[in-house]
Structures are given as C-alpha cells and as structure tokens.
Amino acid sequence: MVKLTRILEDVSFTSNTDSKDFNDIEIVDIAYSSLKCQKGYMFVALKGETVDGHKYVFDAYSRGARVFVLQDDIEMADDAIKIIVEDTRIALSKMSANYFGNPSKSLKIIGVTGTKGKTTITNYISEVLNRAGINTGVIGTNGTFYNNISETTVNTTPESYELHRIFRKMLDNGVECVSMEVSSGGLQRYRVEHVDFDIAIFTNLSPDHIGPKEHPTFENYLECKAKLFTLAKHGIINIDDKYAQAIIDKATCDIKTFGIEKQADVMATDIKYSKDLDSLGVNFVCKTKESKDDFYICSPGVFSIYNALAVISVCRYLGVEKEITRKALTEAKVCGRVEVLSALPYATIIIDYAHNGVSLENILKTLEYYDHNRLICVFGSVGGRTEIRRKELGDVASKECDLSILTSDNPDFEDPMQIINDIAKSYDDKSKYIVEPDREKAIQLAVRMAQEGDMIVLAGKGHETYQLIEGVKIPFSERDIVRDEAKKVLAGREQQVMVTN
Incomplete structure (x- = not known):
C-alpha cells in the first residue's frame, strides 16, 4: 500500500477533503476500470473517444473504492474523497509513476x-x-x-x-x-x-x-x-x-x-x-x-x-x-516482420505486418530487388477502420503485384465482403485478383498455386495469432496453415513423380 500523499506528489488538484488528511490514507492500488476496483482502491475516471469513465464512478464506489480522481465534479456520498484535476490522463500518468516509485x-x-x-x-x-x-x-x-x-x-x-x-x-x-x-x-x-x-x-x-x-x-x-x-x-x-x-x-x-x-x-x-x-x-x-x-x-x-x-x-x-x-x-530477426517461411523449396513465402498503403508499398517494392517470377499478395483490411486505408492497400497491390488474393483481416463486426469490395475498386483488370473471404482458404490457395520462383506475401497479420471476428479473437496461425498446406503440396508432387517413373 502507498500513502495518498505520495501518490499525489506534483499533481495539481482540488478536493472536497483537506489534503492534510491524505497522509493517513493508504491506497491498495489504482484502477481506471471500475470492474477492477476493491476496498482501498483509487478509481481514475478517464475520458476516451467513445467511453467516459465518469459514468462508472458509482460502480467503482459500490465495489469498495472511496478515492476518486475526476475531471468533472460529481455529486457523491459523503465518504467519497474526490480529487479534481484538469486532465485525468495526465494525472494517471504522474500518479502511476509515483505509486510504483518512479x-x-x-x-x-x-x-x-x-x-x-x-x-x-x-x-x-x-x-x-x-x-x-x-x-x-x-x-x-x-x-x-x-x-x-x-x-x-x-x-x-x-x-x-x-x-x-x-x-x-x-x-x-x-x-x-x-x-x-x-x-x-x-x-x-x-x-x-x-x-x-x-x-x-x-x-x-x-x-x-x-x-x-x-x-x-x-x-x-x-x-x-x-x-x-x-x-x-x-x-x-x-x-x-x-x-x-x-x-x-x-x-x-x-x-x-x-x-x-x-x-x-x-x-x-x-x-x-x-x-x-x-x-x-x-x-x-x-x-x-x-x-x-x-x-x-x-x-x-x-x-x-x-x-x-x-x-x-x-x-x-x-x-x-x-x-x-x-x-x-x-x-537478428523479428516475428512477423518480413519473416521468410522455408516451406516450399521453389518459392518464397513471406509473412509481414504491412497493413496500410505505405508499409505494403515498402515491402512490395523492396522485393523487386530480388529475382522472382510472379509476385502474389494475400491481404485484406481491418473492419471498423477508415476506408481510405482500403483504397491505399488496393492501389498499391493492384500496381505492384502480378496477382492479389483479397481476403479477411480482422473484420470484427463488419461484413468481410464489404471490405473486400472496397479494396477491389482499385483494380481495373479483374484478372489481377481473386476473392476468397476465408483467410485460411486464401492462404492455402496461394501455396497451391505457387510456381517456380514465385514470391508470396501474406500481408496484414504479421505477429498476430488470431482473427478478430464479431468482437472475438479466434486462434489463427498463418505459419501453421502455410506449413500444413506446403506438406500436402510437396507430398502430392512426390507422388506424381513416383507415378510418372
């Protein structure tokens, strides 16, 4: 536990309680989610773009919190200690540093x-x-x-x-x-x-x-x-x-x-x-x-x-x-950043986090410096985000790639086909892209269609090991999908050779 006086060092505030009493008050922990509050906790009401923490002050009180850091003064029970600050985010930053001993x-x-x-x-x-x-x-x-x-x-x-x-x-x-x-x-x-x-x-x-x-x-x-x-x-x-x-x-x-x-x-x-x-x-x-x-x-x-x-x-x-x-x-290597998977001996498969126009253009233009046959890109765009990003991605891939496979990438609550259709607007030539909304099937398709010297870029997920669908993170490993499909492809090739011989 940390004394309230120490937590509030160098924080400008007003209060409904005499600050001389703060040295006798010990704080168990600081919370900015009312759900984490317990007896002895300090609750900080943060204002976000869509959620205002002030709405959860009474929930925090019901869970045992009695010290509240607020931007807006709120009428509360007499035993609630209110610390009023100009900006609760700045206050949280300083108080957190103090609480943990800087x-x-x-x-x-x-x-x-x-x-x-x-x-x-x-x-x-x-x-x-x-x-x-x-x-x-x-x-x-x-x-x-x-x-x-x-x-x-x-x-x-x-x-x-x-x-x-x-x-x-x-x-x-x-x-x-x-x-x-x-x-x-x-x-x-x-x-x-x-x-x-x-x-x-x-x-x-x-x-x-x-x-x-x-x-x-x-x-x-x-x-x-x-x-x-x-x-x-x-x-x-x-x-x-x-x-x-x-x-x-x-x-x-x-x-x-x-x-x-x-x-x-x-x-x-x-x-x-x-x-x-x-x-x-x-x-x-x-x-x-x-x-x-x-x-x-x-x-x-x-x-x-x-x-x-x-x-x-x-x-x-x-x-x-x-x-x-x-x-x-x-x-040195970093997971999901231009990560080369040695799954196929005749083609290069790359996983990268590129999820906007600039980062996708960077990696696709970079690959021009390395000898290759076709350049194939599997990508989508995140749901619930600006449509400008979809246009940027589509504009880059339609220009730089021989073939694109348009698919899902964390669609969340948005219809994957709506996102894909937004991206597809960048393509004048329909022969330059394939639509497969199921990302697993899209990756499998890319592995199966790989030819000698091809480079395949799986863009957007990088280090992520999930797909965000309707608010739920569903386990999803691009590496496992690539390796499993590559094994099937190579086994099929071996069988063909044996039959031919």
Whole structure:
C-alpha cells in the first residue's frame, strides 16, 4: 500500500477533503476500470473517444473504492474523497509513476516513434544490448518481453499505469534498459508523459492513423510524434525523411542523425542485396567520421538498412562494442516482420505486418530487388477502420503485384465482403485478383498455386495469432496453415513423380 500523499506528489488538484488528511490514507492500488476496483482502491475516471469513465464512478464506489480522481465534479456520498484535476490522463500518468516509485528514472529507457520500423528497431536494440551484457526488455506491438518472461499488451504503448507497473517489474527482475515503441496514440493520450526517456528515435513519417477516433489531422499526428523529443535527453533521427527537420525544430534534446541519401552522423553506402532459402538480406558499409565497417542484415530492402542504422546509432551512443553490434544484427530477426517461411523449396513465402498503403508499398517494392517470377499478395483490411486505408492497400497491390488474393483481416463486426469490395475498386483488370473471404482458404490457395520462383506475401497479420471476428479473437496461425498446406503440396508432387517413373 502507498500513502495518498505520495501518490499525489506534483499533481495539481482540488478536493472536497483537506489534503492534510491524505497522509493517513493508504491506497491498495489504482484502477481506471471500475470492474477492477476493491476496498482501498483509487478509481481514475478517464475520458476516451467513445467511453467516459465518469459514468462508472458509482460502480467503482459500490465495489469498495472511496478515492476518486475526476475531471468533472460529481455529486457523491459523503465518504467519497474526490480529487479534481484538469486532465485525468495526465494525472494517471504522474500518479502511476509515483505509486510504483518512479521506476523509469532507474532504467535506461529508449523510445522509438515513427510510422514504420518501431517493432523491428526495438527488438533489434534488445537483441544487441542483451548480447552486450546490458539486460534489456522490450515493450511494443508484439507484447512485453524480458528475462524469458512475456506479457500480452492491449496497445502498442500501454496505458500509463500498465507502463509504470511493467517498468517496476522489470527493474525488480534485474532489467537495466527498456527498448519501447512509442505510438502517436500513446503520446496523444499522455501514456508516456512521465517516462524518463534517455534516448528517442524517429524512423519516418507518412499519413496514418488519421480519422475521427485517432488523429484529426496529419499536423496533429506529426505534433504527437515530435513530442517524444521534448521528453528525452538524446534524439536519434532519420535525416532522410521529409519530416525530419520538423521533428528537429521541435526537439529540446541534443540530436544525432542517420541516413543513406543525406549527410548524417551514421550513413550506409555500397548496398548489395542477397537471397537464400530462408532469408532475404542486404549488405552495406556503415560510415561514420571514425570508420567504415561492413554490415549484413537478414532482412531485405532499404527500410531494413534504416532500421539497422538506428540501432547502430543507439549502440554508438551507449558505447557498445562495434563487433557485438555487427554480429547481433547479422542474426537478428523479428516475428512477423518480413519473416521468410522455408516451406516450399521453389518459392518464397513471406509473412509481414504491412497493413496500410505505405508499409505494403515498402515491402512490395523492396522485393523487386530480388529475382522472382510472379509476385502474389494475400491481404485484406481491418473492419471498423477508415476506408481510405482500403483504397491505399488496393492501389498499391493492384500496381505492384502480378496477382492479389483479397481476403479477411480482422473484420470484427463488419461484413468481410464489404471490405473486400472496397479494396477491389482499385483494380481495373479483374484478372489481377481473386476473392476468397476465408483467410485460411486464401492462404492455402496461394501455396497451391505457387510456381517456380514465385514470391508470396501474406500481408496484414504479421505477429498476430488470431482473427478478430464479431468482437472475438479466434486462434489463427498463418505459419501453421502455410506449413500444413506446403506438406500436402510437396507430398502430392512426390507422388506424381513416383507415378510418372
């Protein structure tokens, strides 16, 4: 239990109770869901886009909570202690940090923001730093990982309470450094407001998450991304991105840069592409003022080089030995990010999280650098989201692919065929796409129709192991489907050979 006085340190508030009495009140835990409330809990009423936590204040009271943090004053029972603040999200952030003893101050926190590359970079950083003997955890889209412990996260950047809870657990388990994804939504909703960032990384920026329930404008999206560089001590920025200077102009920390096209502190030159059965890779020379060094990464394309340069920049700043960085990057892979499945000896099958126009275009254009016959893409789009994303995906695939198989991807409460029809509007030539709303059958079809030298991209799911249908997450493994179908196809081929002989 923690004294209320300590939890409210540096929080501006008014109250219906004399704050002198707060030192005698002990809080068992903080909750922002009334369902979690018990006797001794503090309830924080958060205002969201569709749900207002103030509606659940009386439910929290009935479950035993007697301390309430509110934005709007509400008439309550006499024994309810009301803490009125300007913004409950900002208050939750600071109170959570206080409740857990401000663990981020004792950890080295590296935050990665941008439209693309966050998951790969955070995982690569963890891979390298752990090899260098710096116990490093990861927080992001794929979940939370440290010391062989994993935890599922609802959001890419968890709510502030969850974040500081995770930091405390990591710190108590010997973690020294945390590599975390910082989403624009996380910044917009003050989830990282009181995180003590040592390093902030900017990857790139393109229109995404623009809509009624996300960012109202691209300018707001950019502002949120830039905010990270006012919370950190040191910034590392992709200078080649068209919005890099806008981020730099808003930053309050010192800045180092990486890039390929423009002059930067860390640069890549002499780029060469390579391919084998279970990976698509790239070689490059990393150039700094002090040296030129050869690097290889088993992930394809220019965007993979930018990811590697970000990691190299972090390692230089932290003083990691160059050879450790180089070797770790040679072997580093991330689940669901340009993940090559060695299921068919004559075709390349790739799983990737690409779920918007920019990320899909990146991977499809990257594959042009590797010899192949046909380029086939299996994809859909998430239900309940902006239709603009469907058009972007359709526009890219219709242009870049020899064949598309349009299918489902977390349709939720929306009719999958409506989503598919929206995507199909991008295709002038109906021979360039096949419709199969059942994603399992769509994947099986792609595996069966694969020919010598084909590349098949299963886009949208990446690391996800479920399909979201009518509010329910149904177990779904693309890897298992591919491998099972590939075994059948290869067995059929062997049988044909035996019959022919």
